[in-house]
Amino acid sequence: MSTAIVTGQPVPGSSLEGDLRALGFDVRLAPDAADAEAALAAVPGDQRVAVVDAGFVGHAHALRLGLTDPRFPASAIPGAVTAQPSARQALNRAVGETGIAPDTVAKSIEAAGTDVHRPELGELVAAVPHDPQARNEARQRVAAVDDEAIRLRTAVKARDGFFTTYCISPYSRYIARWCARRGLTPNQVTTASLLTALIAAGCAATGTRPGFVAAGLLLLFSFVLDCTDGQLARYSLQYSTLGAWLDATFDRAKEYAYYAGLALGAANSTGDDVWALALGAMVLQTCRHVVDFSFNEANHDASGNTSPTAALSDKLDSVGWTVWVRRMIVLPIGERWALIAIFTALTTPRITFYVLLVGCALAACYTTAGRVLRSLTRKAQRTPRAAQALDDLADAGLLRNATVRKLRGRGYAAPLTALFGALILVSDAATSDFGSWTVVAGAGAYVILSDVAVSGPLTGPLDWLVPPIFRAAEYGTILLLAAKADVQGALPAAFGLVAAVAYHHYDTVYRIRGGTGAPPRWLVQAIGGHETRTLVVTVLAALLTATDFTVALTALAVLVALVVLAESIRFWVSAGAPAVHDEGEPA
Template identity: 35%
Template sequence: MTLAVLCGSTGNDLDPGAARRLADELTAALAAAGATAVVPVEGLDVAGQLREIARIAADASEPVLLCADNLVAHPSLLWTLATEPAGRSTALVIAEAGGDLREERGRLVAAADGTTRFLGAISIAPADLPILAAAAARAADRAPVAPGADGHEPAGTASAQASPGAAGNASAQASPRAAGNAAAEAGSGGHPRGAPVEATTTAAAAGPAGAARRDAVDVLLPALIEGGLVPIATRVRLLHAERVHTTAELTAARAAVAAVDEDSALLRLAVKEKDDFFTTYAVSTWSPMVTKWCARLGLSPSGVTALSVVFAVAAALAFWQASRPAMIAGGVLLYLGFVLDCVDGQLARYTRRFGAFGGWLDTMADRAKEYAVYAGLAAGAERTGLPYAWPLAITAILLQTVRHMTDTWYGALHDEAAARQSAGTAGNTAAGGGVGARLSRASNRVQADTGSAAYWLKRIVVFPIGERWALIAVLAAFGNGRVALAAVVIWGLLAAAYTLGLRSLRSISMRVGVLDTVDTSRHRDDGLLVRAVLSAAKAGAPLVATLVAALAALVLVVGLLAGWVPTGTPEGRWVSGGLQVELIRATGGAAVWLVVVAVLVLGAGLPARSRHDGPLDWLIPAGLRAAEYLIVVAVGLICSVPPPVVYLLLFVLALRHYDLTARMEKGAPGASAARAWLGWDGRVVLLVLCALGGVATIGELLLAVVVGGSFLAGAVGDWRSGGS
């Protein structure tokens, strides 16, 4: 739940009665948004208001939503602030030239020539309450004594005498949309509800700059950012919000609110503002209708996620069947499953039904569905006698997982850079004159040119999920599984080269690290061998050691595929009922190669205790994943492990590693520490021992069962606890 603070304004010329009614409406809207209490902070003394806010922040344990009492807005915007999906601090803003803020990947940072303006409402997450308390106290010490602070209040401050609590209590059970309708009808000014939505995207100016800056909430935001807060931007977009200072402005603002069909706007706002090309034009044009239908049926976002899984599994089975009608049906099912994959997020945003477990489930389901489809394509191609399908599927899952690891950590690096921009130019990708800075400026220009050919080309070339699924659906329906997998691998390799090169150059210009800001050992996926033994060496250069590990494993796999490295020696077969397993041992040259490469891979554990704060150290988790997965492939090649078994082990390992990153991204609780005893290091040792012992197939199967069972046990436990 949320504690709301209604901050009195000090520069208004509102009629006292109108000011009181506006305060009552805001109190009702805050209560409808989920506030357990609405505390007024009143008076002309800004410093006094700030000290009271500091006291409230120091005593609070729940989120604190600060709102100016002269804000006229759709109540759904306050609802949005109070229900930020990941529980982060977020501020209500509007795009406007000449503002003092700008957005960096959805986060707000100070800017002298900004393009964003604060609208007087901000929700502070519990973790950021100490920043709020310190910032409010610091701002109070700096605040000048305002005219009228001697107790003689000018017109417009009658809201300080109002008692809005009754209104808030009476409407605490009402929905924010209902509160919005009531506010709109109270002052529609004769403007029809069906007026064009576009007209509301430009809010009126917040009155005289000096008057707005005298309000406590406006003084507080710069102090919060100075104190290290990097709030998420909640933008008005299709809805309307503005600060009012006169009765005429109040009347006009209420008319602007009434002119918007709030529910229709919320439905459109549930669609991501900047999505990929295929999603934008082939899904989002009609998915809001499905979202509305799901909401009317009472489906939960997680329920829609489950439906999308059903469609994807059905597509995989159709691809496995491999007849032309089945391949066409699989392509259609895959497309419909992707539509539902978009709808689950839209439904969550439309109904504001968020949860850490739901966000985690959505991420995990996306990856599981895609990799199940790869397996279906490979199995179907094999059924029809097409060779090399399983090797392509193995390459695809390895490539996509490593790419996703780089995506996650580069995004985290960007967020960390935004948080550090208050210190000189540290973290500012566009600062300076290096290659990375020039690339950043060029990228920002392209991103700002929404809808241009360059904009869409930039989004398509990175091969996002919508484009991947569209490519698979079309090539599978009109070609075969092998063609679809080959296309995924080729495009994926090109996208990986493009993104890795540009991101590396840009990250160097940021001059910040990110991996040392989290539990480094956990996200490296270190096991007992590294934590207790290898890391005791306290070696340095963790990135170099990781790159050596990944390259050594890659050389081994390439050597095996090219015939430069010998394979294992048959030692017989293991028979149980109708099951036969070939026992092939890594001996001679194969054993030497495998052991040497394994030692080089394990060498990545030597610098595990050193600081991972280099500008390129965000690549380390992806490098460790690549090294481990390539060892799995190498053991499979040396010991002739059936490709489906190799793929199964890679599949469950990918789920484990996605679990780590998804929990970080979605704010889900960390998995039990008991699951960390067998990290990448322990698995590499077990795989090598199984290869040397001639039981690689059995070993990879058992390892898949252990890793998969551990993952499922943790997932079921989180589901039963509601993600808490």
Template identity: 35%
Template sequence: MTASAGSLVGDDAARTVHGFSGGADVVLLGAPGATPGTAVEASLPDVAASLAELGLPSPLAHLAGAPADQLTWLAEALERSDDVPVVVAAPDLHISHVALLDLLDRPGVRTAALVADPTAIVEGAGLAGRARVGRDGKQVESVGTAHHTVSRPDRALPGVLRVAPGDRAAAAQALRTAAPLADPSWGDDGVAAATLVLVRAGLPVQASPLGPFDWSRGGVRAVGAAGGPWRQRLRGASRGGDGFFSTYAVRPVSRRITGFGLGHGWSPNVVTMVSLGLGVLAALLVATGAWWAWVVAAVVLLVALAVDCVDGEIARFTRRFSPLGAFLDAVGDRVKEYAVLAAVASVAVREGAPGWPVALAAMAAVTVRHLEDYAYEARLRPSRRSRPDLLPADTPHDLGPQDAPTTFGPPPSRRAQAVHWSKKVVHMPIAERYLLISLTLLTRRPMLVLWALLVAVVVAVAWTQGGRVVAVLLRRDPTWGAVVPAAARGELDEQLDLGPLARLVGRLVGPASRPPFVVGLAGAAVLVVAVPLLLWTGPVAASLAAAVVGSALVALGWQPPVHDRLGWQAPAALWVAEALAVGVLVHHTVGVQTAAGFAYVAAVAYHRYDVVYRLRDTGTAPAAWLATAGLGTEGRLIVLLLLATFAPSAVVPVLWVAAVLLAVLYLAESATGWRRWIAAQGDPLATGARR
């Protein structure tokens, strides 16, 4: 069924089918089931018609026999060839082809099952197929049938399974092995039974989330977002997990812009650059110091935030993911935020207020929050990795606790939702920070803008880091047991940004006599507390000595690979040490109001963000020589303190030169690394680069 023109979104190019499942073998598996004939179902095509809309051929056949026969016949269909995918669908499923695009026509999808949010089910929730997806959201861990229970189910199974060409032989073997074990007690849901067999046999089955679409099957009916399928797809293009302001204010605006852009062929990367330009424009308006310009800048900054959401929404709607977009996203948000802070600080200094140290502190606090978050997520990743329950196909219960619930949980209560959104706001994600900056810009009080952001982000850091550290110290951190020590240098080591001096100390000591992690923690405490304190109160030479001692302890205790319950605190601690020392050195020891320290710290901050984004999006770290060329955290700190000890008048000029050199160095290596990775991806359509 083709959607009416009034319900369409975007032009033909935006709605095009890429053909990732083109030529697939199609199998309808299971009993047709009853047809309720509800209003929602009447508006939806049956699954065969939807598959035809995607260019898939007519089904090979429809088998509705006993479970053993269904599995055997499906195995035979899989053995026909191994050069095209196989799409297995429930014959009684009613769903739009638009809802199937992310499973059947998206790059990066291999063998995968369509999974849906059970809270969208308005009728027959007890009849819906059930599954549990891993905490990382990547794989199906367990599946339920009439015979099999699934512990803690969190997804419904509408009834579509895609088997990748390279998995056909393994899937056929698993089905043939399981077929003799199947009996009528397994029920009529052949797609759920087949998915269960593949999961329990150890074949990775990706979880392909169904967006906010209408669907129905037998006595089950789920209702999606308002509007037709393409409108629902536009709604689902908004990234999940945003903050409160983004979810309820920014995204509704960005989707309107996205709808317009989809109809006019906008490129996601061009949209990213436009958002960056708007952020820079806001900074230039602020730099004028005029009240009216600050009001306009407040509006422009929020527009830039909305436009920044559009690039990802266009990419997700069209399923065209450019790896270049990951690089542009990595730098755009920081450039906009830092540029506005610098503009506000410059106006404050012109008016006789100490704008630069507060701006530097605010920038450092924002960076701390992100570094801590990324390091913590990297630490938890092993514990959140999907772990399918590998069992014989006829075992009635999965590996979950025997007393675990086997039905869908209730939707979150209002109190739970209020707590969730309150925590989101306190966490100060980017939309909340932009809102705070925009609102305070309206006051035309530069120090209020800077202090408000600094205090809000410090509270966010105290909330997140404090809670996590307390949980670790009180042994209430159940995830740590799943964190396996790394055998080689890992993500955490790359984020530390230790240079040649630290590596030299590590080589002199050797891994055999490696001190415990707490030694490095003591060194970090010296760098974070003693060095700035001595810079503030005593001779610079004393702070230099403290920096040497602290750096040596860090090098000893944090030799790669770092592995400790508090290891995720290490990158943020070293960042705070460097930023704090630079701020105190410039604005107290030397005693000048200059942007040199801000520029220097911004260059280093870019590098730290770049390391995180490259590890997250590409799985590769910057070139090994970069830590040597950039001297590392300990090297840069010691060189600056040496300069302050013997040539304090040269500190500010050297900071300016170092800021430029580091920016060029980091940007050049970053651009080279991203370009190399982009070239390795080949067709940009074939990458699932995160947006």
């Protein structure tokens, strides 16, 4: 239970107490400073407490934004300030030093070094009028603005794709409100979305035309629920650590499970083996995301972070139609899932994967080329934090520091070295027969060159390309070796291994975004790191028969999945996990 201490003399006709109780606060009246300090001292230290001026006039949603958002230790709006347990000491000190006026208390908390979040209210009213005329004017402003309409509108993300903005959000926001009024949580909606997608994958796996049609429809409904869970979180400010984990990982789990369902459906329908296409789609999509993550982490806190290319992009954004075209070109999740659903219902899994691969490849070329141009034309100074984030995303493991050769300076040495090693590895895997030790030699060269690439700080203009190069090399090698094995079950086993490793890489990204840093070093070493896993897979391919290699891939996939999931679940349900709601890629 949260407690709101209303300070000052009550104002006749005020709805403040009712609004606070509706928001879940236990309201305590404190007409003078002594009463307020006593009430504050009586609130247990593990509870949120708010100090609100009795003369407050404003919308209930303004109070909700200012006093109930769980992501911020302290926050304030005009006439009200709140602190969660982690900021209670700062609040108590401020009240003791400055008195009980909420605005003064908020300034004192900030002056003492505690960040105070101040939400953007827009048209919402939050004020403390000091005379009857000003109070009447404030009440008129409150009556003139429908805060429920604003609450619904702001439940939708500001930047979404064309399909989501015009085909999903116009009604999904009302589903979110319906869920909120019935006490449903975002996590429950997220779970429903996952279950719906898994049922869709099961329908696709039947290999029948009715099954494919049902799969397409269910995938679209899963996406509606996927939009609804975030809108529900924003509508009701229900952000949580568990929700952050579920939201961050279930989108990928749904999409990749659906790929597997399509591959099974193709086999059950006509005997068509499209597992290589399914795995290729997963590899391409994961590498696209790593490009996004690496670029953003490298540049979000860089100084001098401007370029002619970025300026041109901003100028294009001022032309309405170009915004939508550019958002559609990158094939965000809404457009991508709509494309998958339509082609699943109307064509075959093979055609669906062909279209998906072509669309994602074009989107990857467009976004990567634009980011390379921005990086080459900007004069940004990257921070040590950004360099550490890129190093964590690189996922170097047991064989790190295997070479004494160190790169010095910035320039382009790191990505070129990583690319050279990746090309040696992938070309050997693509041109050699299954079981050839040439691929092992290529993996050895990759281990050395990848180690050289990350031997210095990743602060160069294109160093953000190093993690996606490593992902493409590792995933691509597993795909090629499984395809070369040419036995039943090899590609599905490779699909499972790449899925388990990709989960680890996504988990790393969301921990970094939450401000808690990468997974513990022991985890990276326990699952080998990208270079060790790649070397192990090539050695297994050289030592074992194709059938035994399939068994080994399956065992490795299970081992990696168990270790990674156990540590991930432990972290995301712990008190140290970030209470954030990451918006992920635009929908």
